[in-house]
Amino acid sequence: MTAHASVDGIMARLTGMVGERATRAPGVLDGHGRSEAYHAPRPPDVVVFPDDADEVRRIVRLCAETGMPIVPFGAGTSLEGNAAALDGGLCLDMTRMNRVLALNAEDMDVRVQPGITRKQLNAQLRDTGLFFPIDPGADASIGGMASTRASGTMAVRYGTMKDNVLALEVVLADGRIIRTARRARKSSAGYDLTRLFVGAEGTLGVITEVTLKLHPQPEAIFSAVCAFPDLKAAVDTAIGVIQSGIPVARIELLDAMMMRGVNAFAKLGHREAPTLFFEFHGSPAGVAEQAGLAQAVAADQGGLGFTWATTPEERSRLWQARDNTLYAGLGLRPGARAMVTDVCVPISRLTECLSLTARDIEESRLIAPVVGHVGDGNFHLLILIDPADAEEIARAKAFHGRLVERALALEGTCTGEHGIGVGKIDFLEQELGEAVDAMRAIKQALDPHNIMNPGKIFRQHAGEGGSRR
Structure with a gap:
């Protein structure tokens, strides 16, 4: 946790920048320390509600100067502790940045601020004959969906966020603002920075604009x-x-x-x-x-x-x-918490994976309903656990480990769309091995002082202890 003396000084400077949109109210802090994930809440030290990219830039520069961690926050619907403030610090709540900035109907694209939710966006597109199809279930923010590389129910036809984000505006850890691409539908100009930041879970920078592909509304x-x-x-x-x-x-x-x-x-x-x-x-x-x-x-x-x-x-x-x-799953066992997880395998291995998983659920004496985007091999489990029953929690965690190992053995992945966050750090190491060291090198280059959502996706140094929950 950041020392309170430091927070007091930073808070005074933030108030000078944005007034009452910087707050340390306990209820606000608590609300930004939790999500729909099963991981323990981890509140920040201060929450700021910026209005535009320039405010984000100035806030990030202040945090870079003082070493205060930054955690971007959208709708709070993440499932792997992706927005938990593990080291305290400053939470950037992007919900006020929810405007459509430019609609190009002829080119079927739109530029939006990151705090707009998918339902808000589609409501504004209703009379254009176009829509944005990515539907992860929750009414998530577009910035959060980009950060976790979300997909959902219509990915089988329309692809995932990585297929539908054309360009980003990002504030880097030193306060510089970059654009990752133009509006052209394809480009061979340099590294694909757009896809680097899509799925980075806020660990490389803060997304302040998103340019999206749109699709014709079906007849x-x-x-x-x-x-x-x-x-x-x-x-x-x-x-x-x-x-x-x-x-x-x-x-x-x-x-x-x-x-x-x-x-x-x-x-x-x-x-x-x-x-x-x-x-x-x-x-x-x-x-x-x-x-x-x-x-x-x-x-x-x-x-x-x-x-x-x-x-x-x-x-x-x-x-x-x-x-x-x-919520329907939670109703099957009132008072339970849901350990929600997902894996994804090639569709030719899906029947095998689900059949073995169903047998494992029964043998583990767990209640774990299944829901899946089976058209692309992705499925989710709601492992319903009594939060006061340590033995049941241990059984659930052991089952979860076997689930991921099974998916990896079938040439799949530890997560199809929830992201790594804090909950699947060890599994990412199993899945990609030394490729994680390449990710660390990118992180070190763009965020050398580790202020951008620290503790997510991987440990800063190989061999560090277990993830905090």
């Missing part, structure tokens, strides 16, 4: 659910749809336990069986053809028939239920 949208006799049949259907080249927009898996939670939480009446949620985008004839092909694949695997959501209200209710699986 027609069909959504449906289909239950299956077992998990294997559902996963094999998802794989079959992808391998058949059907351009599905979303294909999501909920296991039987998660369907029970969703039915109770969202007042739905679907079968409590492994279920796929589908969505198809395109022309009316095109989506009808896509849906018919997907139905045929599902029928071959014993699918129990499609139930359609045809009106916008029905589709919204269906996908809102999918987006609220965290």
